[in-house]
Amino acid sequence: MDTMRERFAAIVSRLLDEDPRLAVVLAEIGKDGFADAARAHPDRVINVGIREQLLVGVGGGLALTGMRPILHTFASFLIERPFEQVKLDFGHQGMGGVLVSAAGSYDWPAGGYTHMAPGDVALLDTLDGWTVHVPGHPDEAETLLRDAAAAGDDSVYVRLSAHANSAPRDIAPGRFxxxxxxxxxxxxxxxxxxxxxxxxxxxxxxxxxxxxxxxxxxxxxxxxxxxxxxxxxxxxxxxxxxxxxxxxxxxxxxxxxxxxxxxxxxxxxxxxxxxxxxxxxxxxxxxxxxxxxxxxxxxxxxxxxxxxxxxxxxxxxxxx
Missing domain, CATH: 3.40.50.920 (Rossmann fold)
Known part of the structure; x- marks a missing residue:
């Protein structure tokens, strides 16, 4: 079985071929999964390097131009470190985008607490209007990612994890x-x-x-x-x-x-x-x-x- 992150890279790479409004913004982490997509769409796969505040700022700027940005890095670097940019560049400006995290609360224990973000969803709860998806299987991640990419101008957080259930369920976005x-x-x-x-x-x-x-x-x-x-x-x-x-x-x-x-x-x-x-x-x-x-x-x-x-x-x- 592939991982949620592998499925994310594969699905979003295909969505880039189908929807010219989509753009992917990376901060070094995850760039290998988008190598082919970057060659096919060099103007819509952007790696800003290890600059997480810039990652979110670029995503907010793309949203201002009418693009649908998809931002990806570890949860601690996507939500916690650049939280001011999430609050202002998306929330305050009324822009939408898709934030897709990895590592979560405990996915890479050897990386230490700098790579753990157990408070990410609670932190987003301080902002208005965010949809938060937490898939439990790569198949569910695909369903939720496709829904998020097509969600107009909404703000969506998709929390991917290396920890997964053994089998997918027939889920519907937004419903238990x-x-x-x-x-x-x-x-x-x-x-x-x-x-x-x-x-x-x-x-x-x-x-x-x-x-x-x-x-x-x-x-x-x-x-x-x-x-x-x-x-x-x-x-x-x-x-x-x-x-x-x-x-x-x-x-x-x-x-x-x-x-x-x-x-x-x-x-x-x-x-x-x-x-x-x-x-x-x-x-x-x-x-x-x-x-x-x-x-x-x-x-x-x-x-x-x-x-x-x-x-x-x-x-x-x-x-x-």
Missing amino acids: LTVREGRDGVVIAVGPMLDNVLAAVEGLDVTVLYATTVRPFDERTLRAATAAGAGAGTGAAGAGAAGTGAGTGAAADVVIVEPYLAGTSTGAVNDTLADRPHRVLGLGIPRRELRRYGTIDEHLAGQGLDPASLRERIAGFLRR
């Missing part, structure tokens, strides 16, 4: 996918956390929702799932049709497992269920820095995101 249904709570697995979550909840009577788009947050699907699980309203179908699902039944228990900063989306869950009793547990990367880097699997275990740790934390929360 119901993977299984249960009565004792709802667990939302974000992107590459799905396999670990499914292993963790085996034998538990819970609903599992799979989220590959986390912003905007799919309130409709979560409300339907919590209404069905708590026996409130008219069940999942009626709640989904009405778009409410509020009722006077038992409190809804929701766990959200994200591959970035723990609690990033707990506010979105609370806002979704503000009119009904509920509890929410946000699991993800803690603020405590893990300084022993090892492998991705060792990193997940150290952060409590392996199946055994997740089961203990999820089951303990539901028992309370």
Whole structure:
């Protein structure tokens, strides 16, 4: 299986052939994947070198001319380092573009904390109007990348990862996918956390929702799932049709497992269920820095995101 980054380079190279409005801006990282595209479209594949603020500034400038820029580098260099440029050159100027990151929270542990960005989605939450996709498989990355490239002038962040689920799911951009249904709570697995979550909840009577788009947050699907699980309203179908699902039944228990900063989306869950009793547990990367880097699997275990740790934390929360 190819990686999400390999699929990204292949798909966007083909999209450059098809859509003259697209342009790719790189900051050295990822340039090898676009070598052929750079020869075919030297005016629309731009490598600014190791200058991340310039990377975003050039993307914003291309957007001002009517282009649809696609910017790529590691998440820590795409969101955190040039955040002022993201805020001003895209947000303040009202421009749209596609930011595609790699490395994420823990993809290259040996690279150290300079190459980790567990706070990237939380940081983008301080800005208005960003769509955030978190695919869990290269096939899903392709679906979401194609959607982002064609998304008019919207601002879209696509968070790619070396950590992937074993198989793709039939996702729809912007919607949560119901993977299984249960009565004792709802667990939302974000992107590459799905396999670990499914292993963790085996034998538990819970609903599992799979989220590959986390912003905007799919309130409709979560409300339907919590209404069905708590026996409130008219069940999942009626709640989904009405778009409410509020009722006077038992409190809804929701766990959200994200591959970035723990609690990033707990506010979105609370806002979704503000009119009904509920509890929410946000699991993800803690603020405590893990300084022993090892492998991705060792990193997940150290952060409590392996199946055994997740089961203990999820089951303990539901028992309370």
